[in-house]
Amino acid sequence: MRPKYFAPKGTEDILPSVSHEWRFVESQWRAVCERYGYREIRTPIYEETELFRRGVGTETDIVSKEMFTFRDRGERDLALKPEGTAPVVRAYIEHGLYAQSPLQRLYYITPFFRDEDVQKGRYRQAHQMGAEIIGSAEPYADAELLSMLVYFFRTLGIPEDWFELHLNTMGCAECRPAYREAVQQFGRDHFDQLCETCQHRLEHNPLRILDCKVPTCRAITENAPRIDPFLCEPCRTHFERLQAILKALEVAYVRDYRLVRGLDYYTRTTFEVLAKGLGAQNALCGGGRYDGLVEQLGGNPTPALGVGIGLERTLMVLREVGAPLPEAPHPDLFIVAFGDSARLPALQLAESLRHAGFATDLDITGRSPKAQMRLANDSRATYALLLGEDELANQTVSVRNLQTREQETVAQSELTEWLNTRLPRS
RNA sequence: GCGACCGUAGCUCAGUCGGUUAGAGCGCCUGACUGUGGCUCAGGAGGUCGUGGGUUCAAGUCCCAUCGGUCGCCCCA
Numbered sequence: 001m002r003p004k005y006f007a008p009k010g011t012e013d014i015l016p017s018v019s020h021e022w023r024f025v026e027s028q029w030r031a032v033c034e035r036y037g038y039r040e041i042r043t044p045i046y047e048e049t050e051l052f053r054r055g056v057g058t059e060t061d062i063v064s065k066e067m068f069t070f071r072d073r074g075e076r077d078l079a080l081k082p083e084g085t086a087p088v089v090r091a092y093i094e095h096g097l098y099a100q101s102p103l104q105r106l107y108y109i110t111p112f113f114r115d116e117d118v119q120k121g122r123y124r125q126a127h128q129m130g131a132e133i134i135g136s137a138e139p140y141a142d143a144e145l146l147s148m149l150v151y152f153f154r155t156l157g158i159p160e161d162w163f164e165l166h167l168n169t170m171g172c173a174e175c176r177p178a179y180r181e182a183v184q185q186f187g188r189d190h191f192d193q194l195c196e197t198c199q200h201r202l203e204h205n206p207l208r209i210l211d212c213k214v215p216t217c218r219a220i221t222e223n224a225p226r227i228d229p230f231l232c233e234p235c236r237t238h239f240e241r242l243q244a245i246l247k248a249l250e251v252a253y254v255r256d257y258r259l260v261r262g263l264d265y266y267t268r269t270t271f272e273v274l275a276k277g278l279g280a281q282n283a284l285c286g287g288g289r290y291d292g293l294v295e296q297l298g299g300n301p302t303p304a305l306g307v308g309i310g311l312e313r314t315l316m317v318l319r320e321v322g323a324p325l326p327e328a329p330h331p332d333l334f335i336v337a338f339g340d341s342a343r344l345p346a347l348q349l350a351e352s353l354r355h356a357g358f359a360t361d362l363d364i365t366g367r368s369p370k371a372q373m374r375l376a377n378d379s380r381a382t383y384a385l386l387l388g389e390d391e392l393a394n395q396t397v398s399v400r401n402l403q404t405r406e407q408e409t410v411a412q413s414e415l416t417e418w419l420n421t422r423l424p425r426s
Numbered sequence: 427g428c429g430a431c432c433g434u435a436g437c438u439c440a441g442u443c444g445g446u447u448a449g450a451g452c453g454c455c456u457g458a459c460u461g462u463g464g465c466u467c468a469g470g471a472g473g474u475c476g477u478g479g480g481u482u483c484a485a486g487u488c489c490c491a492u493c494g495g496u497c498g499c500c501c502c503a
């Protein structure tokens with residue numbers, strides 16, 4: 001078989017051999033979020049392009065060059081979602097969730113799309129686990145979210161020294177402009193020593209020179225002005241309280257003055273969790289406060305914050321650290337038919353056992369008894385149920401424990417109960 | 427957008443200075459006294475060597491192009 005079609009660049013098939021690992025991570029995320037009082041929200045895979053232009057920012061790379069956009073027959077401009085927050089905020093406003101409760105904790109698991117070059121940990125269709133807290137300006141909200149993140153990675157089995165929470169504050173509309181200007185001025189003073197992209201950044205997004213990865217830029221910006229003296233009183237207080245609460249909650253973090261996130265909507269708190277073993281794309285998750293976004297998208301001024309976690313990257317780290325991932329699911333039972341006369345009764349038995357709640361497999365390709373036994377063995381079922389002329393005549397079934405090789409005869413009328421005492425129902 | 431490396435069975439790979447019917451391991455299928463798996467043994471299926479062109483008596487091997495993959499720059503999940 002020579003394939004004629006291939007999955008598009010930057011996308012991948014999640015095959016049965018690994019899909020249970022995805023489900024494991026997803027179910028852990030759901031469990032943790034629900035334990036913290038979050039409820040799931042699902043939004044469309046595409047939105048009006050304008051939502052992302054407004055929400056994420058025209059100047060960002062995501063919007064300026066990485067969106068998959070298209071037009072429907074009504075000439076509407078649409079875009080596959082390049083991130084998860086803007087759609088959630090749109091839904092929050094559209095459905096008046098604020099009227100149900102002033103505080104909304106929402107979580108989601110979604111694919112997202114960016115038309116960019118592919119490399120390790122960076123795809124065109126990727127998957128994100130996210131959480132948003134809408135309606136609290138208190139640093140308790142920031143702290144709770146960060147604590148949940150650390151808890152999540154810990155419950156997945158990632159050792160503490162494999163990930164690091166980086167924390168910063170970016171101020172707000174009141175105080176950031178002055179800081180921005182100071183950094184811009186600093187950049188101009190060292191213009192000749194900056195890399196080409198940083199020289200360009202200086203004009204429209206000067207704060208980004210702080211997280212440039214070019215060594216020479218890093219050396220220079222080491223001495224760049226730091227935000228703390230520029231923070232307005234409310235921002236300074238917010239950040240100080242947050243740090244005190246994190247300390248009380250014993251959430252370890254690193255103050256990272258370079259942490260300037262690429263999306264326009266962030267205010268005050270920003271953070272990332274960085275992981276070892278991910279290569280150049282070492283951010284496991286990123287997020288922060290976006291107190292202006294709800295208003296920006298047409299709602300009433302509402303404080304909010306959120307996080308997006310890369311599902312692929314999380315899985316990479318789990319594999320890297322050898323964290324315990326669940327085994328592939330396997331059937332409880334495998335039915336072997338000896339002789340063609342047993343094939344239909346075997347299928348009938350399989351159906352009744354399945355409907356009774358047992359994961360039951362059997363051959364449906366007409367293979368020999370020996371081949372069926374091999375399949376039973378490979379299936380990793382706990383028991384093989386053997387059905388041949390003898391059993392059919394006596395209304396019994398031979399039950400063979402595939403590990404101990406013990407075999408006994410059980411009346412078909414008592415089979416379900418026999419199994420119930422030895423197998424957990426699925 | 428730029429750069430580097432890589433494309434040979436389902437998977438991991440070998441294939442000499444270009445030279446006959448392109449190999450191995452794993453996996454898959456069948457069988458080893460008629461109703462019993464893992465181990466072993468025997469046999470089998472599966473490849474237009476990514477694709478197109480060129481050089482040559484001869485190309486998996488050399489050259490060019492193209493497509494795909496991987497990693498990096500940039501940016502981010």
